[in-house]
Amino acid sequence: MSELPTSGDRPEEEAAVQDAEFAPEPVLPEPVRQRVTVLAAAALPSLPADEMPVQMRRVARFAPNRRARLGGREIAAQLAADPLFRQRISGRVVTDAGDLGSAIVAGVAPGAADPVEVAALAYLARPDGWRDLIEEAGHAVQAEADSAAVANQLRDAEQRAARAEHDRAVAKVEADKLRDELARVREELGQVREEARANGKALREAQAAQKRASDLLATEKGRAARIAADHDAEVRRLKTRLAEAEALAATGKAAAKEARAADDARLWLLIETIGQAASGLRRELALNPSDKMPADFVADAVADRPGSPERSRARAQDTDDPGRLDQLLALPRAHLIVDGYNVTKRGFAEMSLEQQRKRLITGLGGIAAQTGDEVTVVFDGAERVHGLPPAPRGVRVLFSRKGDTADELIRQLVRGEPAGRPIVVISSDREVADGVRRHGAYPMGADSLLRRLSRS
Structure with a gap:
């Protein structure tokens, strides 16, 4: 199996393939399946065009770093469905694997070899006992997974223990803070009690002062009542004097009225003389009477007067002037x-x-x-x-x-x-x-x- 098969060996290959078709395909562990896909993708371009299935030609054209990722599903399906294609791929994969490939073909699994690599090569080369190799690889992978799970659980337990220790330290600090706060509150409570006693004493003193003030107020009210009585007596006396003054004023008004009557007679005589002189002057200057006062001119220019339609029409005409x-x-x-x-x-x-x-x-x-x-x-x-x-x-x-x-x-x-x-x-x-x-x-x-x- 370490040499590439020639075209003359193809009948033997096909006979071996036909014998293998009667056994069901095993279920590969996920790491083994991925490794098989990577090995087959790397060996795919080395197949001659006439030996490469039509479905794999498009996958072979992918870049090497993308071939297994993009064409992995097609490669795995072709390996499972086409024993002849798998045998051709295995010849190149075993050759590339060197001594490990030769040992797998001989049905021997080196103890130091990676079980996933051994299972992948055994799946492709299919020597005697290859199913046992795949099963052993599955057990090894499961053991590694279990070991990894135990390690993860151990790490989680350690982390939880570290968090618990941290929480305990934090709780201790918080307890210390609460004890300090309790001491401070007790001290404040003592101060509040002292203030309450002082306030009670001040309240009692204030009540005593209020009683003294009430007594003083009653005394002042009696004094104010006496002063009000004296004031009423003074008001009655002043009213009497006011009545006397009003009588004197009435007598003075009568005397002033008589004097004013004489003054009015003299003033009337003077005004009559001035009026006659003004009438003569008006006739001499030929002045006609005016129907508008100075305030009317001001109102027409800069103000409104309700109820004067004639002036409103005049003002409307002025607005267009x-x-x-x-x-x-x-x-x-x-x-x-x-x-x-x-x-x-x-x-x-x-x-x-x-x-x-x-x-x-x-x-x-x-x-x-x-x-x-x-x-x-x-x-x-x-x-x-x-x-x-x-x-x-x-x-x-x-x-x-x-x-x-x-x-x-x-x-x-x-x-x-x-x-x-x-x-x-x-x-x-x-x-x-x-x-x-x-x-x-x-x-x-x-x-x-x-x-x-x-x-x-």
Whole structure:
């Protein structure tokens, strides 16, 4: 078996194979099965192509370090099912094993040899008594497994003993700590008892002091009652004196009334003389009577008065007057806030939104340059605006954020200004005008700005 069989020996090989097919395959221990697979995988490429089964040709092409792992299942199945293939593989494996292979072929198992290696070679070469060799290897492997299990159990027992010793040491340390803590608690308990005795003594002293205070309070209450009686007597005496003083005052009022009647007569004579002189002067200057007082002019300019529809219509007309807008912009440190689309859709509705914004911002730049005032224009930001040209100097361009409107942003700008600063809001939206007016701003209609821009 140490020499490779030639093609002339194949009938003898096939006869031996046929004799072996009648015996069932033994169950190999797992280490023996893995070693058989490794030996067969290493010898597989040395077989000629005509002696290699078709199923093994693909496995033979695997890399040596991957052949046993990837093709082990196919190799084991082929060895069990194809005695001729197994005999060819065994010839090369036995040759590679050297003296150990020759001893196995002779049916002798060296005592110093690895039982797994002996069983693997015996399975492939199948000398006389090969099943006994495999069985002995299985017993040896099982003995090693049992020995390893006993060693593992011994290690686990040692580890548990070490852990138990460690736990005992930890428990001893914890017990020492608990004894120290108990001593400390006892010491604190003694201190608490001392404090309780001191507090009891202080409580008794406080109760005695309270009793003394109660006695003193009763004494003071008697004294206060006497003082209150004296006070009531003094009040009655003062009331008597007050009645006498009131009688004297009534007498004085009567005398003063008589004196004032004379003074009133003299004053009436003087006023009548002045009135006649004023009437003559009015006729001489030809002055017509006025239906408005100075406060009416102030109210018409900067305030609201409910219940006056005529003045409301006049004020509405004033909000579209560009001259009124010029007067407001002439105020020092004025701030002009413009409702952008409210103005552009009234004046440039035929243009696109981009052209409307550009034209309005350009016109506001001229106003800012002429007046030096702060100018802010606000647009609704529901749609995102791309490619907006830079704003002129002195003009701030704002877009409301998503979920907000330009009207709300205008009201926030007005509320953010300090009280007393002139703020002019351009919008024909009545709700916006009323809202900013309540916060001290001057609302003007969109037409006032459009007329002002048309003059520029």
